[in-house]
Amino acid sequence: MVTSSTETTAKRSSIDFKTIGPALALLILCIIGFLLNPSFVSEGNLTNLLTRSAFIGIIAVGATFVITAGGIDLSVGSMAAAISGVMIIIMNNAVDTMGTGVATVLLGCGCAVVLGIGAGWINGALTTKGKIEAFIVTLGTMGIYRSLVTYFADGGTLSLNFDIRGTYRPVYYDSFLGLPYPVWVFIGVAICGWLLLNRTAFGRYCTAIGSNEAVARYSAINVDRVKTLTYVIQGLCVSFATIIYVPRLGSASASTGVLWELEAIAAVIIGGTVLKGGYGRIGGTILGALILTTIGNILNFTDLISNYLNGTMQGLIIIVAVLLQRSDWKLGKSK
Amino acid sequence: MVTSSTETTAKRSSIDFKTIGPALALLILCIIGFLLNPSFVSEGNLTNLLTRSAFIGIIAVGATFVITAGGIDLSVGSMAAAISGVMIIIMNNAVDTMGTGVATVLLGCGCAVVLGIGAGWINGALTTKGKIEAFIVTLGTMGIYRSLVTYFADGGTLSLNFDIRGTYRPVYYDSFLGLPYPVWVFIGVAICGWLLLNRTAFGRYCTAIGSNEAVARYSAINVDRVKTLTYVIQGLCVSFATIIYVPRLGSASASTGVLWELEAIAAVIIGGTVLKGGYGRIGGTILGALILTTIGNILNFTDLISNYLNGTMQGLIIIVAVLLQRSDWKLGKSK
Amino acid sequence: MQMETTAQAAIIEAVNISKSFGPVPVLFSVSMDVRPGEVHALIGENGAGKSTLMKILSGFHDPTSGQIRLDGKKTDLPPNGAAESLGIVLIHQELNLAEQMTVEENVFLGREVKSRGLLDKAAMRATVQGYLDEIGLDISPVDRISDLTIAQKQMVEIVKAVSRNARILIMDEPTAVLTEEETEVFFRQVTKLKESGVGIVFVSHKLNEVKAISDRITILRDGQWIDTRHAQDLTPDLMAQMMVGRELSDLYPPMLEADVDAELVLEVDNLVATGVSGVSFGLRKGEILGFSGLIGSGRTAVFEAVCGLAPIESGTIRLFGRDVGTMTVAGARDAGLAYLTKDRKEKGLLLDKKMQPNLTLFALPKFVKNFAIDRKREEEALERAIRRFDVRAKDNDITVGKLSGGNQQKLLLAKIMECDPKIVVIDEPTRGIDVGTKQQIYHFIAALAAEGVSVVVISSEMPEIIGICHRVVVMREGGITGVLTGDHINENEIMRYAAGLKREELH
Amino acid sequence: DEKIKIGVSYPTPTHAWAAGMNWHAEQAEKRLEELYPDVDLILVNSPDPEAQASALEDLVSVHQIDALVVLPFESEPLTDPVLNVKKSGAWITVVDRGLSQPGIEDLYVAGNNPELGRVSAQYMKTRLKDGDNIVVLRGIPTVIDNERFDAFMAEIEGSGINVLDHKHANWNRDDGFEVMQDFLSRFPDIDAVWAQDDDIAIGVVAALKQAGRDGDGMFVVGGAGMKEIIKGIMDGETLIPVDVLYPPAMIATAMDATVQAFKSNGPVAGRYILGATLITKDNAESYYFPDSPF
Ligand SMILES: Nc1ncnc2c1ncn2[C@@H]1O[C@H](COP(=O)(O)OP(=O)(O)OP(=O)(O)O)[C@@H](O)[C@H]1O
């Protein structure tokens, strides 16, 4: 009985640290930020920070599904670039027939959603029906999407028609109840993602597949369909991120979204999701995205560190943030 | 009976295609290359191609061990850059005391080996002792090594002393029995890697750990040590690649080795090693590296395709190359 | 016959089923039927094809020829457990749970209860809690499977099956990892289901159980149907004889007196580790020492700590008179101490590898010559092991995951013995093994002891502890409650110590 | 009918300036091949220095080029590979980034990076006074970036203008936007921004407008000569009142000159350094190419 009670405490606290770890890391970062420069906690900066993390955060919510189900998607950054590019082309071409009003913007957003779903479906189908390792499939599509946007932009930048930009701008720059729209989208996606992963059968199927595909299959789960759907969700998240990205600068180029895939995966894993699948947490992912954005933000707030060493700081902070959530860090050597 | 016999053929052919797949893909690529431009098979071009694939190939041999044992190393590209940088600094500084002869070059190479082993050990120790996901550890060290080389180079390029370069140049540019030295190093590393993975207890242990870590532990395998060693081997391979890389371009900068990690992993997986671990093939990895280099080479051979679409071609070819080795590609829909 | 006339119509019938894996035939025209409200047991040697037949009956495999009739109509069962929608549920021989998920999630996997599109977790938890209470399993619906013991996992499998409103419930060795007590609980569930008209198919190597619970018994031998009879017409001995095809002599070997003055090869003093609180005992050369106790009493935990698989908090371990601190598993092996895990699927064998790498993995340093693995010696070792342990694979090239459960167990035993240990700890040595082979293993253990090897047998099967051990240590809640020798080794005595009704004042 | 084969090698465009260069190179290819049927120009681009070194090898071994026009990814790593091309007997024209070893190239065509920094700083000095504050957004850490930045700082030194901080914005709009957002949160008083590059400048302007700090004479100096920026200068935009030229068309200059090395009877070898002209409302018209992607 004695044994069992200690066991429980150990288990409890381990669960706590998995959850609290990322939150703690974020808190420490914020304190450091404040100490470096009190204007870190100014409303303006916090708003910027939240808005910025919306891109990676939304994409990372999708990545949580893919990774939980045992997959991986390296193509998201390129996909975002390609979708932005096509969206801009479509809206620019629609000006003649549809004008520069809301209708054109909606057309663009609709196309983004369709493209996102389509691109995700391609990744999913190649992985499941084609039975190719997800890493290879998405490495391939990463190259393909990236080079397509370069091709469309002729190596340069695709820019949104100036008047449409006027119509579309508020989607990024305006606020509702003091929070910019991108943050609301982020919150919405996060809530939907959380519900989907934790409160629906689909979420359980993702976890089951990531945990043990054979078990999932033996439970009459349509493994291929669920896996494909995780990629579709990822694609959809990418298109949401794109929809709030395009009004920011109104342009897309070959350098749009470079390395977003690594950032998104890092956010997911910093948040406590297990890379091999079977265990996903949307809440952690959100925190992970905030942590990553905050690191970049803080580094812009100080000149204590050589610019050249930004990468070193980032790397160290990521490793330490994950160390913080090691379940047994309190227990010292035992186990 | 009918079902059963198809199944057997499937199994037989699956084994064959896993092995032959990459070889077949390479052959097809070479034929395409020849058709596009007969000078593809000129001795000069073939030598170039082999020499070029040596870098990625050597690194990928190391990656085969890491991946077989269930890990991943994203830091190899940055590690190569950092080792090149430090090697150049050391050799340049040694000029005053040791002159510009072979001794200095050997000193540089020695340091490269030590650094490679050290960097690999750091990755391994953080993964095993620190119990952090390999993806996060090596994502972190990737940023760290990359920014260190930027820092050493002060944002620019580190260049090897001109006279040392004269001494060192032959290591890349000279040949022995008609094959450039880098190719010999590649062959050496490949043979050692193959023997290590397929003929020694260590290789068996890597496979066992990747297949099921708990079973490995219960089978008296020191899992942490073996895993750490795979990262050390990876580091060692990176330092070999660096030793033949430095005389080629005689410099190192922030852009050295960018994306080599993805190329190395792609080579490994195109070669038939399973990303989740437990199944590694050095021979396949070598073919994978050759395939990747050949794709780049062929794309330099033709201007049929817009330069901007190179990435699309690369992506498509990688996906198709892996499709080729799908065990059941002949059987169509059945099963 | 009378049997046929009184019987109700069968729910499911297998008619002349044959099955081959590749060119290897494993079932030859086997027929079997299951009627509502009956328990139909299927027995046979390891590799006889029982699991294969069960999988065919539930749609996980297609038969190569023959047909399945459901309610008298020929049916092609849907694959991958989708036959559940027809009321056919299979509990696999190998545990089939998602380790990272909770008990509740596993029980309802694939048929979650929803309200308004969202999961009704409260309802599902309550249902699972109800089942757990009913069978007296002391775990929570939110516990993760990976935190449970094997026996608890098996009980979860049973809960999972019972909760599925089956018409036909097929269970492949559900009791292999259960103690007698848990088996009783389980049988109560079976009886209840049976009374409600469920047809139950049941595979087991515990022939007493089979006799006790089943109505009819089908015997397979080498993939051939031998007979189907009413349970009352068979005795365990007769069953064994029909399975093996010959008369079985005594199951247990004659007990050689242990030398009470033999040197102590292993002394454990006041060992404290996770799940172990202050355990002390000694093991002599050539002794067979049994460890008995209820599930979760800490027997495994003791030896995982001793063999370097789990950290030690305090206590001393003396091996051949030498103080050893915390050992690595390799260190223990090199010192002559080997531990055979009871969890062959998760900790014992690499299921996706062939037999040969599995066999030599534990003792691999022995096979290294000039830094390379001596493949010829490996092959010889495999041949030897197959002969010595009677591992029956129709094709020596298949991956271990495809071996029959019992043959996996034999391979695991061979793997551990490959390092020629002087002390071997065998956790549940005969789990899933048929009577014939059981007999061989008992004789094997006795022969080892006679050669001077010390053997620790951890077992939840009381007869086996009583039948082969010189001395028996009984554990409860992480501590030792008693040590029995000679005539004191009997079921009654062991149970009283194990249940905590009696406690020996230990030195 | 042996053609004169000229290889043209440059980095794969990933930002607008490089895209402009690519456009000008393609224009020049068309124009020159039409003009001289016996000239074959082969355009190759590469995503990194290693790939460019490989591409150079391929140009020699496969296409057997007679001349090479190369815009090196980086100077140091490509010095040896270009030297190898030189050894095959080809004419070498180096564009923009000089090799680390003198005497390899026959012709050198380049913009002037230090001059770009200096001209920008000089303009700052004309607009700002003692005690005014500026922030600097740099490019990708490279030699080019260092040259521009060092010259800028040297010129600004002693003027009394404070450089509050400098961060890398990687010649990228998104990074320009985010770094500028953070500068704005951090520094309440900024009088001008040196964005070094027009892509960064666009991000900077977006951030200024978002924060509502684009008034009171605040201005941004970019660089390179992007068509949108030049259009703005022509239209009298005050936020980006000037631009410092670093023309992507220099590749065309180099290709022209290289062809002339085979066609002209005049000498071509030597150094050809383009000026870093300050583009103002008065001269903007002549630097405006509406069809170029840049
Ligand atoms: N997927 C498979 N591929 C090839 N052979 C298989 C496969 N599954 C089972 N076998 C073989 O079929 C035979 C029968 O196996 P099965 O599992 O049905 O035996 P069993 O009667 O359940 O034995 P046990 O009592 O040991 O569980 C064995 O020889 C086994 O190796």
Ligand SMILES: Nc1ncnc2c1ncn2[C@@H]1O[C@H](COP(=O)(O)OP(=O)(O)OP(=O)(O)O)[C@@H](O)[C@H]1O
């Ligand atoms: N590594 C561990 N970490 C946490 N708890 C453990 C560990 N090992 C064992 N335990 C716990 O210690 C107790 C003893 O378990 P153990 O497996 O040793 O029992 P057992 O007597 O062998 O029973 P069983 O037949 O179920 O294996 C159990 O409650 C178990 O959950």
Ligand SMILES: [Mg+2]
């Ligand atoms: Mg079986």
Ligand SMILES: [Mg+2]
């Ligand atoms: Mg136990």
